[in-house]
Amino acid sequence: MTRTLVIETDGPGLYEITGRIDVPPGDGLLTLFVRHTSCSLVIQENADPEVQSDLAAFFETLVPPSDHPSMSYLQHTYEGPDDMPAHIKAALLPTSLSIPVLDGRLALGRWQGVYLFEHRRRPHRREVAVVTTAGR
Amino acid sequence: MTRTLVIETDGPGLYEITGRIDVPPGDGLLTLFVRHTSCSLVIQENADPEVQSDLAAFFETLVPPSDHPSMSYLQHTYEGPDDMPAHIKAALLPTSLSIPVLDGRLALGRWQGVYLFEHRRRPHRREVAVVTTAGR
Amino acid sequence: MTRTLVIETDGPGLYEITGRIDVPPGDGLLTLFVRHTSCSLVIQENADPEVQSDLAAFFETLVPPSDHPSMSYLQHTYEGPDDMPAHIKAALLPTSLSIPVLDGRLALGRWQGVYLFEHRRRPHRREVAVVTTAGR
Numbered sequence: 001m002t003r004t005l006v007i008e009t010d011g012p013g014l015y016e017i018t019g020r021i022d023v024p025p026g027d028g029l030l031t032l033f034v035r036h037t038s039c040s041l042v043i044q045e046n047a048d049p050e051v052q053s054d055l056a057a058f059f060e061t062l063v064p065p066s067d068h069p070s071m072s073y074l075q076h077t078y079e080g081p082d083d084m085p086a087h088i089k090a091a092l093l094p095t096s097l098s099i100p101v102l103d104g105r106l107a108l109g110r111w112q113g114v115y116l117f118e119h120r121r122r123p124h125r126r127e128v129a130v131v132t133t134a135g136r
Numbered sequence: 137m138t139r140t141l142v143i144e145t146d147g148p149g150l151y152e153i154t155g156r157i158d159v160p161p162g163d164g165l166l167t168l169f170v171r172h173t174s175c176s177l178v179i180q181e182n183a184d185p186e187v188q189s190d191l192a193a194f195f196e197t198l199v200p201p202s203d204h205p206s207m208s209y210l211q212h213t214y215e216g217p218d219d220m221p222a223h224i225k226a227a228l229l230p231t232s233l234s235i236p237v238l239d240g241r242l243a244l245g246r247w248q249g250v251y252l253f254e255h256r257r258r259p260h261r262r263e264v265a266v267v268t269t270a271g272r
Numbered sequence: 273m274t275r276t277l278v279i280e281t282d283g284p285g286l287y288e289i290t291g292r293i294d295v296p297p298g299d300g301l302l303t304l305f306v307r308h309t310s311c312s313l314v315i316q317e318n319a320d321p322e323v324q325s326d327l328a329a330f331f332e333t334l335v336p337p338s339d340h341p342s343m344s345y346l347q348h349t350y351e352g353p354d355d356m357p358a359h360i361k362a363a364l365l366p367t368s369l370s371i372p373v374l375d376g377r378l379a380l381g382r383w384q385g386v387y388l389f390e391h392r393r394r395p396h397r398r399e400v401a402v403v404t405t406a407g408r
Contacts, residue, residue, distance in 0.1 A: 002299055002372055002379070002407060027138055028408060029167055029269050031301055031370050035381030037317045043231045044223060045173045050212040051223050057209055058199070058224050063330070073329055076322040087316060087323050088330050095315045096370045098167050098232045100138055100267040107138070107265045109171030129379045131372040133301050134408040135138060136164060136270040163274055165303055165405050179367045180359060181309045186348040187359050193345055194335070194360050234303050234368045236274055236403040243274070243401045245307030271274060272300060272406040 005032075005128040009118040012060070012082075014044065014052040017128070018106075018114045025104040027135040032114070033096040035127045038086035039118045040093035046113030056117075063088045086119035093117055101132065141168075141264040145254040148196070148218075150180065150188040153264070154242075154250045161240040163271040168250070169232040171263045174222035175254045176229035182249030192253075199224045222255035229253055237268065277304075277400040281390040284332070284354075286316065286324040289400070290378075290386045297376040299407040304386070305368040307399045310358035311390045312365035318385030328389075335360045358391035365389055373404065 003022065007015055023030060034041050045051040065081035066074045076084045097114065100107040108114075116126055139158065143151055159166060170177050181187040201217035202210045212220045233250065236243040244250075252262055275294065279287055295302060306313050317323040337353035338346045348356045369386065372379040380386075388398055 002374055024408065027267070029165075029267050029301075029405075031372065033370065033372050033379065035379065035384065037315065037323075037381070037383055042227050043173065044227060048212055051173075051220065054210045054212050054220050055224060055227055061209070062198075062334075073333070074326045076320055076326050084323065084326050088327060091314050091316060091327055091365060093227060094230070094366070098169065098234055098370055100167065100169050100265045102138055102265075107169065107171065107267075109173070109263070111173055112171065127381070129372045129374075131299070131301050131379075132408055133165075133269045133405045136160065136268055163403070165301075165403050178363050179309065180363060184348055187309075187356065190346045190348045190356050191360060191363055197345070198334075229363060230366070234305065234370055236303065236305050236401045238274055238401075243305065243307065243403075245309070245399070247309055248307065269301075269405045272296065272404055 002129060002131045005130055007116045007126045009126055010123045011121055012118055013056050014115040014117050016113050016115050023101055023104055023106055024132050028101045029098055029133045030101050031096060031098045031131050033129045035129060037090050038120050039116060039126055040090050041097045042093055042115050042117045043112050044115055045111045047111055059089050082121045089119045138265060138267045141266055143252045143262045145262055146259045147257055148254055149192050150251040150253050152249050152251050159237055159240055159242055160268045164237045165234055165269045166237050167232055167234045167267050169265045171265060173226050174256050175252060175262055176226050177233045178229055178251050178253045179248050180251055181247045183247055195225050218257045225255045274401060274403045277402055279388045279398045281398055282395045283393055284390055285328050286387040286389050288385050288387050295373055295376055295378055296404045300373045301370055301405045302373050303368055303370045303403050305401045307401060309362050310392050311388060311398055312362050313369045314365055314387050314389045315384050316387055317383045319383055331361050354393045361391045
């Protein structure tokens with residue numbers, strides 16, 4: 001069973017998608033795969049929203065826009081100052097996540113939420129493929 | 137088949153779990169999933185222990201404690217100076233690992249070991265869900 | 273079904289392997305697993321080659337060779353200045369990738385390519401295990 005989840009984003013940051021994932025009955029494995037190279041999937045704490053904004057702030061500091069002096073070595077700049085940094089963040093963070101399914105529920109820990117992490121500034125329509133495979 | 141592996145940690149660093157993973161007979165895929173947002177799973181060289189301590193040192197340098205001057209922009213600090221950096225490291229490093237199973241053995245390379253990477257300072261009891269899915 | 277893909281590398285950088293991955297008919301999940309601790313697998317933009325060279329340049333800047341003054345804390349240096357940084361990059365970037373299979377094709381986005389990211393300077397022969405698991 002493969003489905004596609006569509007997430008509309010409106011600027012950089014984390015968008016929680018935990019509640020939007022359909023989980024099949026029984027046991028197995030659910031895999032999410034983001035079909036883009038400028039956003040990511042990430043599992044993070046779902047309690048304090050400051051964790052999510054701090055996380056975005058860290059990555060913005062680690063990978064500044066390409067018009068920042070420290071990034072002057074970048075060549076791929078014609079798609080905007082947030083484009084190449086978005087590709088770099090997409091390499092540093094997961095493109096796919098695999099989560100065990102136990103008795104029809106994601107086996108997430110108590111504080112774990114699933115997020116789409118948008119790295120681009122302009123609004124985007126993001127597709128996440130969801131596939132479930134059978135346990136044995 | 138889904139199981140839970142429990143790992144008791146006692147401070148930051150890598151804890152090898154390769155030998156504790158039960159592998160089913162036949163071929164397929166084994167997925168490990170850590171049910172926490174302040175530790176990680178990582179595959180690393182299992183020969184020289186300095187690789188593991190150097191790895192921990194690199195991440196400590198890249199993501200210093202939140203009371204370090206370079207991290208003054210962090211907001212989520214009330215759970216201790218090692219908490220938000222632990223969440224950041226948990227985003228930078230894998231939450232899940234999928235390893236092919238060949239004839240009842242993990243298809244690891246000769247120098248690969250599987251580790252739980254603890255990011256918190258205090259002792260923790262960590263749970264890793266292990267699920268195997270059938271090859272086709 | 274498990275196979276091994278062999279990739280000959282000749283220095284650091286990204287080597288596209290998308291076209292070399294055999295995809296089974298039907299639906300399911302395909303997982304790639306690199307059997308080494310000094311190279312990675314990564315999904316990146318396959319359009320402009322500058323994205324790939326910029327990506328390699330970023331990681332070279334983030335994790336310089338161990339004879340660079342900023343890396344003087346590293347202990348594991350006897351295998352050459354590019355060895356421990358290669359292990360660090362191998363922790364920061366994926367060892368395994370799971371990609372949904374839809375009707376006998378990888379469900380990659382339009383701009384996504386699959387790459388082996390070599391972190392060592394000398395030529396290497398790299399093995400990637402490929403396993404497919406059945407959808408349900």
